[in-house]
Amino acid sequence: MAELVVEGLRKRFDGVLAVDGVSFTVRDGEMVTLLGPSGCGKSTTLNCIAGLEVPDEGVIKFGDRILTDTRRGIFLRPEARNVGMVFQSYALWPHMTVFENLAFGLRMRRVPQAEIRRRIEWILSLLQLEGFEHRYPHQLSGGQQQRIALARALVYEPSILLLDEPLSNLDAKLREQARFWLRELQQRLRITAIYVTHDQAEALALSDRVVVMNRGRIMAIGTPREIYELPPNPFVADFIGSCNFLHGHIETIGEANRITVKLEKGIPLQASALYRFSPGQPVIVAVRPQRIRIHTDGPKETNTLPGKVESGLYLGASFQYVLETPVGTLRVEATEPVQGEVTLYLPPEWCIVLPASDSGDEGGSPADAAT
Amino acid sequence: MEDAARIAGAGPLRTLWRVTLPLLRPALLYSGLLTFIAAAEVLSIPLVLGTPVGIELFSSFLYKLGIVGGTTEYGMIAAASVLVLVFLTLLIALQERLLGGRRRFVTVTGRATRARLLSLGRIRWAAAAWCWLYVFLAIILPLVGIVAQSFTAFLSPFMNPLEVMTLDHYRLIFGHSAYARSILNSFLIAFAGGAVGILFMALVTLVAFRSDFPLRRLLIYVALYPRAIPGIIVGIGFLWTFLLLPGLGALRNTILGLTLAFITRYIPYGFGAVSPAVFRVSEEMDRAARVVGASWITTIRKVLLPLLREALFGGYALLFITFLKEYASAVFLFARGSEVMGTTMIELWRQGDSGPVSALAVVQVVLTLLWLGIARGVLGVKVYG
Numbered sequence: 001m002a003e004l005v006v007e008g009l010r011k012r013f014d015g016v017l018a019v020d021g022v023s024f025t026v027r028d029g030e031m032v033t034l035l036g037p038s039g040c041g042k043s044t045t046l047n048c049i050a051g052l053e054v055p056d057e058g059v060i061k062f063g064d065r066i067l068t069d070t071r072r073g074i075f076l077r078p079e080a081r082n083v084g085m086v087f088q089s090y091a092l093w094p095h096m097t098v099f100e101n102l103a104f105g106l107r108m109r110r111v112p113q114a115e116i117r118r119r120i121e122w123i124l125s126l127l128q129l130e131g132f133e134h135r136y137p138h139q140l141s142g143g144q145q146q147r148i149a150l151a152r153a154l155v156y157e158p159s160i161l162l163l164d165e166p167l168s169n170l171d172a173k174l175r176e177q178a179r180f181w182l183r184e185l186q187q188r189l190r191i192t193a194i195y196v197t198h199d200q201a202e203a204l205a206l207s208d209r210v211v212v213m214n215r216g217r218i219m220a221i222g223t224p225r226e227i228y229e230l231p232p233n234p235f236v237a238d239f240i241g242s243c244n245f246l247h248g249h250i251e252t253i254g255e256a257n258r259i260t261v262k263l264e265k266g267i268p269l270q271a272s273a274l275y276r277f278s279p280g281q282p283v284i285v286a287v288r289p290q291r292i293r294i295h296t297d298g299p300k301e302t303n304t305l306p307g308k309v310e311s312g313l314y315l316g317a318s319f320q321y322v323l324e325t326p327v328g329t330l331r332v333e334a335t336e337p338v339q340g341e342v343t344l345y346l347p348p349e350w351c352i353v354l355p356a357s358d359s360g361d362e363g364g365s366p367a368d369a370a371t
Numbered sequence: 372m373e374d375a376a377r378i379a380g381a382g383p384l385r386t387l388w389r390v391t392l393p394l395l396r397p398a399l400l401y402s403g404l405l406t407f408i409a410a411a412e413v414l415s416i417p418l419v420l421g422t423p424v425g426i427e428l429f430s431s432f433l434y435k436l437g438i439v440g441g442t443t444e445y446g447m448i449a450a451a452s453v454l455v456l457v458f459l460t461l462l463i464a465l466q467e468r469l470l471g472g473r474r475r476f477v478t479v480t481g482r483a484t485r486a487r488l489l490s491l492g493r494i495r496w497a498a499a500a501w502c503w504l505y506v507f508l509a510i511i512l513p514l515v516g517i518v519a520q521s522f523t524a525f526l527s528p529f530m531n532p533l534e535v536m537t538l539d540h541y542r543l544i545f546g547h548s549a550y551a552r553s554i555l556n557s558f559l560i561a562f563a564g565g566a567v568g569i570l571f572m573a574l575v576t577l578v579a580f581r582s583d584f585p586l587r588r589l590l591i592y593v594a595l596y597p598r599a600i601p602g603i604i605v606g607i608g609f610l611w612t613f614l615l616l617p618g619l620g621a622l623r624n625t626i627l628g629l630t631l632a633f634i635t636r637y638i639p640y641g642f643g644a645v646s647p648a649v650f651r652v653s654e655e656m657d658r659a660a661r662v663v664g665a666s667w668i669t670t671i672r673k674v675l676l677p678l679l680r681e682a683l684f685g686g687y688a689l690l691f692i693t694f695l696k697e698y699a700s701a702v703f704l705f706a707r708g709s710e711v712m713g714t715t716m717i718e719l720w721r722q723g724d725s726g727p728v729s730a731l732a733v734v735q736v737v738l739t740l741l742w743l744g745i746a747r748g749v750l751g752v753k754v755y756g
Contacts, residue, residue, distance in 0.1 A: 052658050054583075078661040085662040091655035095677045104673070108664035152663065162662075 002063025003027045004049070004160060004192060009058035011044050018044045019055070020216035026160075029190040031183070033203040036213035037239065042196045045213075046162055049194065050085055051078035062159060079108070084153030086166040090145050092137040098148055099133040105156040123155045126185070143174050150182075154189070161186070161193040167202065179205050200240045204228060212236050230274055234354055237286040244292070244330050246285040247356065250277045259353050261285055263327045270303050271351035282356040289320065289331040291350035295343040303351070305330075305344045312337070404462060434603070434702060449611070452604040459600070514736070521729035540730035550719075550727070553710035554734060556626050557695050560711065561742075564630035565690035569683055571634060572641025577671055579642075580649050581657055594642045597635055602699025605636045610703045624706035632700045637693055641686050648682030649675075688746040692739050 004026040011019040019041040026032045034042035047053035049060055051067065054075060060068040067076045092101055099120060106116045124130050127147045137145055146166060153161060167175045167182075183206050186193050197203055203210050204224040212220040212227060212235075220227055220236045231237035234245055248263040257273045261283060271285050295304075307323035307330065321332045325344065332344065392399070420426075432451075491498055524535040544550040572594075579590040597605065609632040613623040622628035652675065660670040676683070698713020705714045712731055719728045 050658075050662055052661065077666075078658075079664045079666055081662075082664075083662055085659065087655040087659055089653055089655050091653065091659035093656060093659070093674055093678070095680075104660070104665070105663035108669070152659075156664070 002065075002159075004194070005059070005061045006045070006049065007059040007061075009045060009048055009055050009060070011041075011048060011053060011055045013044075017216050019048070022058075022213070022216070022218055024211050024218065024221060026192055026194060029192055030208045031186050031193045031195060031206060033195045033197060033207035033210045034213060035197060035200060035203040035210050035240075036219075038198055039215075040213040041216040042198075042213050043164055046164055046194060046196045049160075050083055050162055051076060051081050082156075082158050083160050083162055084156070084158035085162040086146075086149045086153050086164065088165040088168055090137075090149040090166075090169070092145055092149055092152070094137050097134050097136055098129075098140075101137070101148065102152050102155050105152065109156055111156075119155055123151045127151050142170055143178070146170060146178065150185075154191070159192070161191050163193065163195045165197055166195075168197070168199070175202075182206065204240070212239065214239070229350075230352060231286060232274060232354070234284055234286060237288075237352070237354070241288055241290075242331065244287045244289065246287070246327050248283060248285060250279050250281045250283055250353075252279065253277065258348065261351075261353060265326055267305070267327060268302075269346065269351060270348035271353045272349055273353045275353070275355060277353065277355075284354045284356050286352045286354055287330075287346055287350060289333040291347060292330065292332045293345040293347070294321075294332060294334050294336075294338050295345060296338060301345065303346045303348055305346065307332075307342050307344045309339050309342065312339075407462065448607055452607055455601060455604060517729045517732045517736075520726060521733045524726070540726040543727050544715075544730050544734070549707070549710055550715055550731070552708070553712050553715040554731070556629075556710060557712040557735075558738065560626055560630050560633060561691045561694040564633060565687055565694050567630075568634040568637065568690050568694075569641055569644075569686045572638055572686065573645050573676065573679065573683055574671075575638065576642055576645040576649055577675060580646065581654070581671075581675065582667060595639050597638050600636070602636055602697070603702060605632055606700040606703035609635075609700070613704075624704070624709055626709045626711075629701055629704055629709060629711065630694075632704055633694050633697050636697070636700050637690060640689060640693060644686035644689055645679060645682050648679050652678050684746070688742065691742055691746075695735060695738060695742075 006025070007023045009019050009022040010017065018039075022041070022045055024032070034045060036042050044053055048055045048058070048068065055068060055070060057070050058068065059066070059071070062081075066072075066074050067081055068074060093104075096104070102120045102123065103116050106119060111119070120133065121130075124132065127150065129144065129147055129151065132140065132144065132148070137148070140148065146169070149166065167178050170178055179202060195203075195206055204227075207224060209221060209223055210227050211218055214235055219239075220232050222230075227236060228240055231240065231243075234243075237243040238245075246261075246263055246269070248261040248269070251260045251262040251268060253259050253273075259271050259273045259277065261269045261271050263269055263285070269285060277283065294307075305325045305327065307325045310322045310324050310329070312322070313320040315333075318333050318335055319337055321334060321338065323330050323332055323342070323344065330344065521540050522536055522538070524537045524539065544554070575590065575594050578584050579587050579594060584590070600608075609628065610623070613619045613628060622631065656674055656678065657670050660674045661667070665673065696713065698711065698717065701711050701714050702717070705711060710718075712735055716728045716731050719731070
């Protein structure tokens with residue numbers, strides 16, 4: 001096995017750049033998620049890797065095998081790439097039984113009949129679907145169809161597994177279960193996998209690393225924790241989980257990436273930086289609603305703001321409040337119900353300073369300042 | 372959509388006029404064009420009804436030039452054909468313009484809704500009577516006439532038809548080798564040619580919509596273009612092709628040549644029968660097969676064609692019936708040995724034998740009905756129209 005490298009991928013549809021210079025690497029046995037809103041280019045990227053879409057520019061390599069290289073005019077047809085793919089609609093062929101669906105890829109590879117039987121038995125037992133060989137797809141439940149689609153993609157032992165929103169047609173409960181066993185299966189088989197989704201919870205739960213995309217560009221690459229806790233730009237912070245944004249200017253730069261930001265109305269806030277900043281630079285401070293603490297009568301520390309509860313939502317496990325503060329409206333999640341006037345504490349380590357440009361691809365690189 | 376109009380305050384008539392009819396615009400324009408072409412190309416009616424009283428139409432004019440006259444005026448026929456083609460191309464372009472932005476007319480979104488009946492109130496009896504009058508005048512009356520004529524020596528309002536009952540016409544058409552052969556030829560062309568034709572048309576449709584062939588968009592137009600060409604001109608075109616292209620001369624005057632002309636002429640029918648079914652099959656079906664390791668042609672063979680089976684059988688049934696009736700494109704292409712029912716009918720009519728013509732027509736109707744029965748029963752095809 002080897003690693004998959006995507007370099008400078010570009011794809012235009014009717015003059016619109018769907019994928020605009022995407023590069024990333026998937027290591028051997030790693031599960032990487034392409035995450036982004038619809039139309040961000042994640043599915044197009046996946047289709048380019050599968051060979052179902054011909055990119056306008058770019059190189060796709062798997063180990064020393066070149067799948068696509070537009071400069072040299074190399075393009076391997078999808079059937080020659082030995083990839084497995086699970087589609088959003090499952091795309092099980094309705095005129096074939098489960099056995100025939102699974103055998104199709106093996107027959108294309110001229111696997112002998114006895115070996116076909118053995119492999120299908122193996123994959124069905126792995127997915128706990130023994131005894132379903134002779135059913136037709138329409139005789140299966142949604143969850144079973146989803147697993148058969150996965151079995152069909154895995155049964156011929158492809159070198160890479162591509163998943164295009166495979167769980168989006170399952171209901172909420174089933175989807176959560178499927179996340180677990182999909183992750184477990186991928187780790188057991190140690191297969192290199194790329195997973196496309198717009199569901200951030202799925203991306204965080206399933207992947208070794210996440211590639212966040214927007215408008216055809218990569219906004220961030222990192223482990224789920226890095227992406228969630230240290231988002232490199234406002235888009236990522238807002239898209240993954242929810243986030244409060246406070247506008248201000250750099251006042252002083254202290255030790256260990258600790259920065260003091262002067263917010264509107266001159267209110268100072270201690271915050272942490274990923275990038276190198278200079279005093280006076282306009283910035284955005286990102287704070288997640290879950291990280292803000294509510295004190296009803298607590299001592300007046302640094303990094304506190306007075307707030308007034310405007311409205312609240314009961315979410316079951318927590319309460320979500322909208323509060324009016326001197327620096328604007330903040331969303332806060334709390335475990336206990338509150339009302340009226342409160343004091344909000346914003347822990348400096350969870351206040352992330354980001355450059356105040358919207359696209360996020362200006363300013364320093366995360367590597368400069370983060371340790 | 373009609374419901375939305377009703378809720379917005381439009382009465383039933385207004386809804387029909389402002390919503391339903393505009394939505395049907397593509398269908399209305401398309402069938403209008405087809406009817407126009409059909410009217411321009413129809414040969415039998417002007418020949419049978421017009422010529423005797425001196426009404427000359429374009430197709431009967433062409434027919435006379437080519438077949439009846441002592442010398443065949445091929446040059447003049449070709450010139451006349453080109454004129455018609457130019458005119459029809461203009462009509463198609465006009466139609467494309469009127470329909471610009473086809474997506475406006477997408478009404479099937481995959482969600483099923485029940486059709487609602489429009490209550491007509493008191494005028495419903497009148498409406499029903501009108502419909503039945505049409506059916507009676509256009510279908511039942513001629514059919515009865517044909518059947519009656521085929522079984523009588525002489526059909527006249529002044530004679531009791533039962534007194535002149537005879538099977539002579541049937542004896543003639545089944546007994547005379549050339550007439551019997553034309554029935555067999557027609558059947559062969561319909562049966563085998565229809566099967567080959569629908570497969571070819573399915574392939575054209577799939578290349579047009581499910582391949583990365585660079586000229587696939589153009590192919591859609593090419594495939595639809597024959598709808599603009601009157602059958603008689605298709606026949607002339609094939610005649611010239613067979614004459615001019617070396618190696619194809621052998622096809623002239625054979626039923627293979629006729630079959631080729633028929634298939635070409637009815638590509639739009641096959642295209643129309645198959646393409647809606649192709650649109651219903653998700654593209655992920657073929658993508659899945661490609662990724663799993665199947666080439667394009669294997670994907671077509673193992674996945675798409677089986678999924679399109681119903682539409683293919685439906686298209687086959689349609690082509691069978693159409694090929695059985697087809698004569699316009701055969702007029703310039705047949706010779707002794709490759710007669711088809713339509714050409715035999717015209718020949719017989721020219722000799723003034725209306726009895727055998729009716730008998731042949733009855734055979735044709737019976738074959739069509741039998742075929743529809745088989746198609747419905749054995750192939751499970753739903754045949755409309």
